[in-house]
Amino acid sequence: MPPDGSPLEDVVMPSGSAEGVALWHAVADFIAGSTGDAQNEAFNNLALRVFRFQYQGCSLYRTWCGHLGWSPLDVTSLSRWQDIPAMPVEAFRWGHVHSEGLIENRPPLVFRTSGTTGADRGTHRVLTPELYRMSATVGFAQRFGPPSDHGAVVLGLLPGYLERPDSSLVHMVEMLRAAGWIEDNGRPSDGFFLNDVGALFDAIDALREAGRTVVLIGVTWALVDASEAWKASGRAPLTEGVHIAVTGGMKGRREEWVAERVRRALQSGFGCTEVAGEYGMTELLSQAWSLKEGVYQIPPWMRVRIRRTDDPLSINVSGSTGGVDVIDLANLSSCAFLSTQDLARHHAADITGNQSFTLLGRFDRSEVRGCNLLVD
Numbered sequence: 001m002p003p004d005g006s007p008l009e010d011v012v013m014p015s016g017s018a019e020g021v022a023l024w025h026a027v028a029d030f031i032a033g034s035t036g037d038a039q040n041e042a043f044n045n046l047a048l049r050v051f052r053f054q055y056q057g058c059s060l061y062r063t064w065c066g067h068l069g070w071s072p073l074d075v076t077s078l079s080r081w082q083d084i085p086a087m088p089v090e091a092f093r094w095g096h097v098h099s100e101g102l103i104e105n106r107p108p109l110v111f112r113t114s115g116t117t118g119a120d121r122g123t124h125r126v127l128t129p130e131l132y133r134m135s136a137t138v139g140f141a142q143r144f145g146p147p148s149d150h151g152a153v154v155l156g157l158l159p160g161y162l163e164r165p166d167s168s169l170v171h172m173v174e175m176l177r178a179a180g181w182i183e184d185n186g187r188p189s190d191g192f193f194l195n196d197v198g199a200l201f202d203a204i205d206a207l208r209e210a211g212r213t214v215v216l217i218g219v220t221w222a223l224v225d226a227s228e229a230w231k232a233s234g235r236a237p238l239t240e241g242v243h244i245a246v247t248g249g250m251k252g253r254r255e256e257w258v259a260e261r262v263r264r265a266l267q268s269g270f271g272c273t274e275v276a277g278e279y280g281m282t283e284l285l286s287q288a289w290s291l292k293e294g295v296y297q298i299p300p301w302m303r304v305r306i307r308r309t310d311d312p313l314s315i316n317v318s319g320s321t322g323g324v325d326v327i328d329l330a331n332l333s334s335c336a337f338l339s340t341q342d343l344a345r346h347h348a349a350d351i352t353g354n355q356s357f358t359l360l361g362r363f364d365r366s367e368v369r370g371c372n373l374l375v376d
Contacts, residue, residue, distance in 0.1 A: 043303070284331060
């Protein structure tokens with residue numbers, strides 16, 4: 001078991017422009033010191049700095065902003081993160097999303113999207129892998145507790161991802177295990193189960209008997225299949241000690257289900273009272289986690305903004321369902337301001353309006369037509 005320690009221990013130092021290096025340290029310190037949600041002013045100031053840095057350094061993002069009518073004067077005079085323009089995640093398929101002026105002196109990570117629609121796969125070249133590690137591990141610890149000999153153990157049920165060496169999801173699971181959310185004498189590359197649900201079930205049973213909490217991160221279709229097999233095996237219901245964390249979708253294996261139908265199926269099969277979830281994507285370096293009822297909590301260095309379905313450039317202030325824009329300050333070397341094709345609404349109990357949301361599904365269309373503006 002690796003010793004507990006600060007997320008800033010053994011950090012790889014960044015290089016680049018003065019502002020890029022300063023921002024790297026500012027974002028790293030913000031992540032390391034994030035303990036709650038009452039950092040709105042600090043987040044706002046940092047987000048505006050990142051916006052100006054990426055407007056100058058990311059040519060694809062600057063082009064997108066220009067097509068939306070933004071001028072350099074508009075950029076410098078902006079005072080609220082809520083008004084920062086978001087670029088569609090599909091831009092990672094259309095060009096190189098990279099902000100000049102920042103790199104860590106270690107090999108970059110290269111992730112590619114799954115490309116389930118048959119379209120070209122997007123590429124995210126992560127030049128700040130240490131910042132990514134900090135974001136993922138600190139965010140996970142805030143939801144599931146710090147790593148320890150008696151803490152949670154992460155397992156992965158990720159067929160369709162595990163076979164791909166450029167999967168960001170597989171890398172994240174290995175990274176969490178390497179950080180200490182791992183069984184005794186385990187290796188980060190262990191803990192994955194491709195098609196052997198019997199071995200997965202035996203591992204869950206053994207960990208529960210040892211008093212460890214299990215966080216099973218799985219792609220939706222594989223978890224649905226596994227839940228049916230669990231029920232058919234006659235095993236006792238997983239009423240405690242296991243978090244079934246859903247991510248991804250059906251990936252063409254079944255018709256796409258709305259989130260509530262997925263939760264009902266998993267509760268019926270595994271016998272669990274709650275279903276957890278992970279909200280992340282290749283284009284983002286941070287994750288939102290749900291522990292129950294489909295309500296996702298984001299870490300303090302992220303924000304979620306809900307846009308109108310009939311006007312993607314306008315914010316949805318009614319509280320109804322809308323498209324998801326994500327601000328992820330850990331995306332410092334690419335683009336931190338992205339719009340997705342996911343549908344959600346802010347959680348009713350979220351008084352800040354940007355820290356928790358209920359994920360509902362996706363837009364029917366798979367492509368944002370406006371992305372064509374980014375192609376010369």
